[in-house]
Amino acid sequence: MHVSELETPSVLINLDIMERNIRRMQDHCNALGLAFRPHTKTHKIPDIAKMQLEAGAIGIACQKVSEAEVFAQAGINDIQIPYNVVGVKKTQRLVDLALYNHMTVSADHTMVVAGLADAAKTEDMALRVLVDLATAEQRTGASPYELVELAKRIEKEVHLHFAGVLVYPSDPSARPALLETLDLLNTAGIGVDVVSGGGFGAARFADQMPELTELRVGTYVFGDYGSVVKEWCTLADCAMTIAATVVTTDRVILDSGSKTLTSDRIQDGHGYIVEYPEARIYKLSEEHGHCDFSACAERPVIGEQVHIIPVHTCVVTNMHNQIYGIRDGEIEVEWPVAARGLVW
Amino acid sequence: MHVSELETPSVLINLDIMERNIRRMQDHCNALGLAFRPHTKTHKIPDIAKMQLEAGAIGIACQKVSEAEVFAQAGINDIQIPYNVVGVKKTQRLVDLALYNHMTVSADHTMVVAGLADAAKTEDMALRVLVDLATAEQRTGASPYELVELAKRIEKEVHLHFAGVLVYPSDPSARPALLETLDLLNTAGIGVDVVSGGGFGAARFADQMPELTELRVGTYVFGDYGSVVKEWCTLADCAMTIAATVVTTDRVILDSGSKTLTSDRIQDGHGYIVEYPEARIYKLSEEHGHCDFSACAERPVIGEQVHIIPVHTCVVTNMHNQIYGIRDGEIEVEWPVAARGLVW
DSSP, X not given: OBGGGSOSSXXXXXHHHHHHHHHHHHHXXXXXXXXXXXXXXXXXXXXXXXXXXXXXXXOEEOSSHHHHHHHHHTTOOEEEEEEEOOSHHHHHHHHHHHHHSEEEEEEOSHHHHHHHHHHHTXXXXXXXXXXXXXXXXXXXXXXXXXXXXXXXXXXXOTTEEEEEEEESSOOGGGHHHHHHHHHHHHHTTOOOOEEEEEOHHHHTTGGGXXXXXXXXXXXXXXXXXXXXXXXXXXXGGOOEEEEEEEEETXXXXXXXXXXXXXXXXXXXXXXXETTOTTOEEEEEOSSOEEXXXXXXXXOOOTTOEEEEEESOHHHHHTTOSEEEEEETTEEEEEEEXXXXXXXX | OBGGGSOSSEEEEEHHHHHHHXXXXXXXXXHHTOEEOXXXXXXXXXXXXXXXXXXXXXXXXXXXXXXXXXXXXXXXOEEEEEEEOOSHHHHHHHHHHHHHSEEEEEEOSHHHHHHHHHHHTTSSOOEEEEEEEOOTTOSSOBOHHHHHHHHHHXXXXXXXXXXXXXXXXXXXXXXXXXXXXXXXXXXXXXXXXXXXXXXXXXXXXXXXXXXXXXXXXXXXXTOOHHHHHTTSSOGGGOOEEEEEEEEETTTEEESOOHHHHOSOOBTTBSEEETTOTTOEEEEEOSSOEEEEOTTSSSOOOTTOEEEEEESOHHHHHTTOSEEEEEETTEXXXXXXXXXXXXXX
């Protein structure tokens, strides 16, 4: 089926571009001697994860236990969850997964570690726990001193294993704290298996972070307009577009609103229209994309199809039940977004 | 099952509040002699639409043909799509629906009307078409003069029927244009069956719009923080909350980010935390809600559950596979969000 026969709005993935993105990031990591662990949050699709593994990735990252379950059931067994898994049911499911899969989780607080230890204690296992180092992101993460205390705490637990340090994003600005942490751990006699960095932007500076042993990146696989604006990739690297139809032209309105693109915004708009680079999507209603075409030499007509590079690819995938892989204008594959919409 | 046993993040609907919202809006319309047509975009759940019909609604509105198909299959047969349905496949499916259901659609341009006429011509039907009047919303819509020309165009088509005027939002500010339109239609000898207004905010001023014959409102059924800020409802009218868990406390981080709440924002934040009214959700990552608790007398602990009233309820429903109806702390019903994630 030709891509133009698809109903809109539909999410399209240019397979040639995606495959090039997969190869290029793997090559980048190979050249630096870094293990690569793609973050599946961007696609949530086991088949794409398998392409990433086929290209050389050592395993994957998932952001939720429920997502890890989907990928484990699809036969992918080295899974890291770089998240504080909190709550008796979630930690129990994590432990269940760890019985048959190579699971790693992160923590940044003794209460999180205590929950993991409690869940793991009934099993003959040593659940791998990375400690999350705070960065300028100001999200999760412990200070270097706290991190070492947590590492000691983890090492005291029979059923947990301190697996190393997690850094997000692993920008060079995080290096002083990372070096301090590794020095403190060394002084304390605590071994470090893994130093796991992450972030699409940070990946470009991984050569300046020689302490990293692995890298987690998600967005690179599809690319998006937000990454282009931040100069993490180019428009030519954007594999995902949303096929949309013009439904009104007095003001140009597309059939793609916040229920298709999400409200994520960068600079002055909600995406880049491939066919009309000077156009601006200045506002979204739920099912309408409000466009300003005043800078364009031509205006589209009602019924015309255009393609939008979204601002943030990961949140787009999260809303759609299926996305379409296209090559040379033909639909080659329809992927159900298997790991979207999960609660756990 | 008690609500506290649910995993987080989960979307909860307080059934008592929802039922009160349903009754109150219906009473409001009844008192004004207005037909009420709830917009299902907010819930996308046939069972809730049936409660709205049971309370006295004359039918529903859906924003897409695919959504209308879901509700029609559930036995709801009076459906309005207040949208320019564009494209051969979509118009064909609309016509298929209209064979067995009381369908109405809107249009604001001759090309849209031509597409509808072309799809309807093979059937023995007169598809009801409302013409959309432009308002200050600057979205879709024709001017009064254009609207009358479109009405004439529709009346010339054997398989279409001009059903009246659509106004969104039907604020009193739209009344001069509406009066001008109705006057022009009257002069042209064109009958008007329906004047359909819409909008949660506009509903409050429906008494100042005596020309309306029906009202479409969606958000009222759940309410949200955006509506509270705009004074369309109170916090006590918000039936939807997202149960979230605190996963980090150095900075307070919840397990609900933009993949749970969407990036919709109002004033200074991404929602209202019921247990900590002074807290502010100032930023969202995909799976993290970044909170500022500096104005709160107490801080939460890791593992503590809180409840967030989202900024925009309609876009939240659109991301979740199921939502939970609760009463007196117990889960009374789990609803699949049947009409979410559809392409058409």
